Amino acid sequence: MEITFAIVTCSDTRSLAEDSAGAALESLIQDRGWRVASHVVVPDDRTTIAQAIVEADTPEVDVILTCGGTGLSLRDVTPEATRDVCDREVPGIAEGMRAYSLAITNRAMLSRAIAAQRGTTLVINLPGSEKAARENWAGVEGVLEHAVGMMAGGGH
Numbered sequence: 001m002e003i004t005f006a007i008v009t010c011s012d013t014r015s016l017a018e019d020s021a022g023a024a025l026e027s028l029i030q031d032r033g034w035r036v037a038s039h040v041v042v043p044d045d046r047t048t049i050a051q052a053i054v055e056a057d058t059p060e061v062d063v064i065l066t067c068g069g070t071g072l073s074l075r076d077v078t079p080e081a082t083r084d085v086c087d088r089e090v091p092g093i094a095e096g097m098r099a100y101s102l103a104i105t106n107r108a109m110l111s112r113a114i115a116a117q118r119g120t121t122l123v124i125n126l127p128g129s130e131k132a133a134r135e136n137w138a139g140v141e142g143v144l145e146h147a148v149g150m151m152a153g154g155g156h
Contacts, residue, residue: 001145003063005029006056007039010049010069010078011128016041021067021133025126028137037061044069049081057121062148064121068128070113078125079114086116086123093124093140093147100139101132108132115140120151 009022016022019041026036037060042052049069056064069078083089093115101108113125113136124140126133 001149003029003032003034003144003148004060005034005036006058006061006064007036007067008049008052008056008064009039009041009067009128010044010081011041012044012075014041014068014128019067021126021128021130024130024134025065025067025137028134028141032141044075044077046077046081046084049078050084053082053085053118053123057118061121062151063144064118064123066123066125067133068126070111070125070127072110072112076112079112082114082116082123082125086118088117090115090117090122090147093122093143096143097124097126097136097139101135104135108135117151122147122151 007022007025009019022039029036042048066078069076094113098108098111115124126136
């Protein structure tokens, strides 16, 4: 199954050229034979992040990965922005990513990342550091084909 992704990096300090986590995710997606339709960097602003998620949600996109803004800083508002524009949460994905990362570092418990559905598009919050983004990707990539298939009307 081919899956098409959009990446929205949320950062006050990085440009697209400096977005090593987003670039790593692009590479990991392509390694699976999947496609990245878009990749943008937006500031850590709730309204701007929400708008970027909406704009990334085109008919061709199956999964939107946000990158950054999931920690405890007052500027980390990606989970709130995601909730603002999504229909319902998929808590098992975020729980699974945290459980996977907890086997590597106890700092994983500080993540406020969520996963949610926006219509038939899955939105997953990933951390902003390249190392943590790679770890969380490893914890979730194996369920994405099944999730996208189910959202498209397939069975369990």
